[in-house]
Amino acid sequence: MPKHITDTTQLKCDKGTAPAPLSVTSQTFMQIEGKLQATEEDKKPNVNIKPFGVCSITRMSCNPAPIKWQNISVFEIDGKKELLDDSTCQCSVGGKISIIKSAQNFSEEGGNSIYQPIAYSPNEEPDHKINGYYYNYDGSFEGKVAGQKNGNESDVYACDGKGKEKDTFVNAKKLKINYSDFGRVCNIVKHEGLSNEENEYIFIAHANYNEGKNARTTMLARLMTGYSSVKQADKLTALPDTAVDTISKYSRKGVIDALLRDIDTSKIDPTDGARFWDGVDFLAWGIDTELKADSSSKTGHNKFDEYDFVKIKKGLYDKFVAKIKQKYPNGAPYGSSHNPKTDKGSHIHKKTSRGMRAIYTIPADDFSRKEYWTTGDFYYKNKTKQATGIIATQVAGYSIFWKEIK
Numbered sequence: 001m002p003k004h005i006t007d008t009t010q011l012k013c014d015k016g017t018a019p020a021p022l023s024v025t026s027q028t029f030m031q032i033e034g035k036l037q038a039t040e041e042d043k044k045p046n047v048n049i050k051p052f053g054v055c056s057i058t059r060m061s062c063n064p065a066p067i068k069w070q071n072i073s074v075f076e077i078d079g080k081k082e083l084l085d086d087s088t089c090q091c092s093v094g095g096k097i098s099i100i101k102s103a104q105n106f107s108e109e110g111g112n113s114i115y116q117p118i119a120y121s122p123n124e125e126p127d128h129k130i131n132g133y134y135y136n137y138d139g140s141f142e143g144k145v146a147g148q149k150n151g152n153e154s155d156v157y158a159c160d161g162k163g164k165e166k167d168t169f170v171n172a173k174k175l176k177i178n179y180s181d182f183g184r185v186c187n188i189v190k191h192e193g194l195s196n197e198e199n200e201y202i203f204i205a206h207a208n209y210n211e212g213k214n215a216r217t218t219m220l221a222r223l224m225t226g227y228s229s230v231k232q233a234d235k236l237t238a239l240p241d242t243a244v245d246t247i248s249k250y251s252r253k254g255v256i257d258a259l260l261r262d263i264d265t266s267k268i269d270p271t272d273g274a275r276f277w278d279g280v281d282f283l284a285w286g287i288d289t290e291l292k293a294d295s296s297s298k299t300g301h302n303k304f305d306e307y308d309f310v311k312i313k314k315g316l317y318d319k320f321v322a323k324i325k326q327k328y329p330n331g332a333p334y335g336s337s338h339n340p341k342t343d344k345g346s347h348i349h350k351k352t353s354r355g356m357r358a359i360y361t362i363p364a365d366d367f368s369r370k371e372y373w374t375t376g377d378f379y380y381k382n383k384t385k386q387a388t389g390i391i392a393t394q395v396a397g398y399s400i401f402w403k404e405i406k
Contacts, residue, residue, distance in 0.1 A: 003084060003085045004032065004037055004038075004073070004082055004083070004084060004085075005022070005037075005038050005083050005084065005085055005087075005099055006024065006031075006032050006033070006035035006036060006037050006038060007022065007023060007024035007035045007036045007038065008021045008022065008023075008035065009021065009022045009038065009099060009100075010022075010099075010100040010160060011049065011052075011097055011098070011099060011100065012052065012097070012098060012099075012100050013052040013055075013062070013064070013091060013095040013096065013097050013098075014095055014096045014098075015052075015055055015056045015057050015091070015093070015094060015095030015096075016051075016052025016053050016054070016055060016056070016062050016095060017052065017053030017054045017056075017257055017267065017268070017270075018052055018053030018054075018137045018138065018253075018257070019052065019100055019137065019160060020049070020050040020051060020052050021050065022038055022042060022048060022049065023042070023047065023048050023049075023050070024036040024037070024038045024039075024042050024048070025042065025044070025047060025048060026038070026039040026040075026041035026042045026048075026077075026080055027039060027077050027078050027080065029078075030077045030078075037077060037082060038082070038083040039076075039077050039080035039081060039082055039083060040068075040069045040072050040080055040081045040082075040083060041080045042069075042083065043066045043067075043068065043069060043089060044066075045063070045064045045065055045066060046064065048066075049064045049066050049089070049097065050064070051063065051064055052064065052095075052097075053137075053253075053257065054199065054202060054257070054268075054270045055093060055095070056268045056270075057093055057094045057095065058093065059270050059272070059394065060199060061198055061199050063093070064091055064093075064097075065091050065092040065093050066089045066090070066091055066092075066097060067089065067090045067091065067092055068089065068090070069083060069087050069088070069089045070087065070088050070089065070090070071084065071086050071087045071088055072084060072087050083099075084099075085099045086098075086099070087099060100160075100171075128148075128150060129145055129148045129150070129167045129168060130145060130148060130150045130151035130155075130157075130172075131145050131146055131147070131148045131150065131151035131152055131153045131155065132144070132145055132151050132152065132153065132154075132155035132156060132157050132174070132179075133154075133155070133156050133157065133179050133182075133241070134157045134158075134159050134169045134172065135156070135157070135158055135159070135252055135256060136158070136159060136160070136161055137158055137159070137160065137253065137256060137257075138249060138253055139248070139249035139250060139251070139252035139253030139254075139256065140244065140249055140252075141241040141242075141244075141252075142159060142161060142162055142169060143162065143167070143169075144241075145167045148167075153179075154178045154179045154180065155174055155178070155179070156174070156175045156177055156178065156179055156182045157169065157172045157173060157174050157175065158172070158173050158175060158256045158259075158260065159171055159172040159173070173260065173263060173264075174263075175256065175259040175260070175262070175263075176259060176262045176263070177218075177219075177220075177259060180238065181218065181219075181220045182238075182255065183238025183239050183240075183241075184220055184223075184235065184236070184237070184238050184239075185205075185208070185219050185220050185223060185255050186238075186239040186248075186251045186252050186255050187234060187235075187237055187238055187239035187251070188220075188223045188228055188230050188234065188235055189201055189204050189205050189208065189251045189254055189255055190239060190247055190248060190250075190251035191230040191231075191234050192204050192228060192229075192230060192277075193247065193250070193251070193397060193399070194279055194280075194327075194397055194398040194399065195323075195327075195396075195397030195398050195399075196246065196247070196397075197396055197397040198250045198253070199270070199394075199396035199397065200250075200396040200397025200398070200399050201247070201250040201251045201253070201254040201397075202250070202253065202254040202257055202258075202270060202396075203254070203270060203271050203274070203277070203394055203396045203399070203401055204254060204277060204399065205219075205251070205254030205255045205257065205258040206254070206257070206258045206269055206270055206271045206274070207271050207274045207275055207276065207277055207401055208222060208223060208258070209258035209259070209261065210269065210271065210273060210274065210275045211227065211275040211276070214275060219255070219258070219259075223235065239251065239252070270394070271393055271394050271401050271403075272393040272394065272403060273393065273403045274393045274394060274401035274402055274403045275402065275403065275404060276390070276401070276402040276404070277399045277400060277401045277402065278301070278303065278399065278400050278402070279398050279399055279400075280324050280327070280328065280332045280362070280398060281293075281301060281332075281334075282301050282303065282400060283320070283321060283324055283332075283362050283363040283364060283367070284332045284334070284347075284360035284361075284362060284363075284364060285299075285300055285301045285360070285364065286300055286301065286345075286363070286364025286365070286366045286367060287300050287301070287304050287364070287366040287367065287369075287372075287380060288300040288304065288366060289344065289345050289346075289364065289365065289366045290344065290345035290346070290347055290360065290364050290366075291338060291343055291344040291345050291347075293334030293335065293336040293338075293358050293360075294334075294336070296337065296338065296339060296342065297342070299344055299345065300366075303390065303402075304380060304382065305382070305384075306386065307382065307386050307388060307389050307390050307404075308381070308382050308385060308386035308387065308388060308389040309379065309380060309381050309382060309389035309390075310378070310379075310380040310389065310390055311377065311378065311379050311380075311389065311390070311391045311392065312377060312378040312391075312392040312400070313377050313378075313392065314373075314376055314377050314378065316392050316394070316395050316400070317377075317378050317392075319395045320392075320395045320400045321362065321363050323395065323397070323398055324362050324363075324398060325362050327398055328362055330359070331347075331348075331359040331360055331361055331362065332359070332360045332362055333350075333352065333357040333358070333359050333360075334357060334358045334360065335354070335355065335356070335357060335358075336349070336356070336357070336358040338358060345360075345364075346361060346364075346365055347359055347360045347361065387406065388404050388405060388406050389404075389405050390402040390403065390404055390405065391403050391405055
């Protein structure tokens with residue numbers, strides 16, 4: 001028979017990438033094992049029902065929009081029908097929210113028993129302890145297990161949190177990476193991001209994962225090359241498990257989400273195959289008129305030399321420009337050693353507390369040329385034939401993401 005559910009019961013959405021706990025606020029007096037029992041009124045977005053990672057429909061951070069709980073009990077609490085472990089709730093965006101069979105199996109509907117433990121399936125909570133480092137799907141560190149007969153102490157697991165017994169974890173999945181590499185990848189992803197937006201770090205991790213697969217190597221191996229512009233010292237440093245700030249958690253969450261694609265074929269790629277990303281320099285240096293801040297002779301961003309074409313949907317372009325202008329309303333400053341006699345472009349030079357800076361208008365003037373907007377979207381065609389072109393697939397934080405097209 002169906003079972004009742006309570007506060008903190010894990011929910012999932014078939015269009016989301018991560019579970020989320022139910023928060024019960026609809027009533028304050030009916031409890032099971034010290035937890036408030038859930039009712040049909042526990043459906044408020046971001047209050048009762050929290051985001052489920054990245055939405056596969058919008059390809060953005062989940063913004064839950066629950067409509068109404070279905071398959072609910074005939075029994076009521078203060079006029080509100082009780083939720084059951086087979087209840088579902090449709091989201092107006094298009095997903096279907098349901099209950100994850102969790103660590104608690106509550107009283108049968110209409111029955112007399114209050115609480116009954118249930119047996120975990122092997123992929124929920126193991127009946128034995130396994131060595132390794134355990135991280136929550138949300139990017140927080142859950143703990144380390146050592147000295148056991150099973151598993152390697154350098155293994156890395158993602159999980160839904162701690163189990164009922166010490167050194168056990170719910171729904172643990174082993175990731176295909178060792179502890180040392182995991183920490184370094186997370187640290188590099190953290191330094192690659194520029195904003196406080198979760199999706200920027202998730203998308204960077206997925207793009208790095210895609211690039212590793214394309215190059216038939218690992219995420220870390222690619223990041224240790226010129227593929228990543230992060231300082232070498234930071235590339236050699238692991239993100240500490242003690243780092244609990246929001247950006248650290250976003251970075252771990254992104255790397256975990258990408259690595260889950262190794263073991264879960266249903267996992268979506270929120271970047272739609274992107275392998276590269278750029279930041280403010282793409283808009284600042286432009287196509288061919290602005291002298292790059294790090295050069296005394298090169299004009300324009302390298303992407304316009306390296307690829308046969310560059311295509312950006314107008315909606316993505318406008319979104320990227322708006323985000324960068326929000327960060328740099330008075331122009332983007334770069335350290336430079338430009339020679340005033342050979343300088344090119346409309347940027348200006350200004351002395352600041354950090355020394356002389358080249359201040360670039362966002363976006364560079366050459367982005368406004370009509371020849372690049374004949375289709376309604378931005379399209380640049382290289383005069384020199386190249387093997388591949390790139391298409392922008394996503395914008396998140398202060399980064400734009402690219403997919404390579406032959």
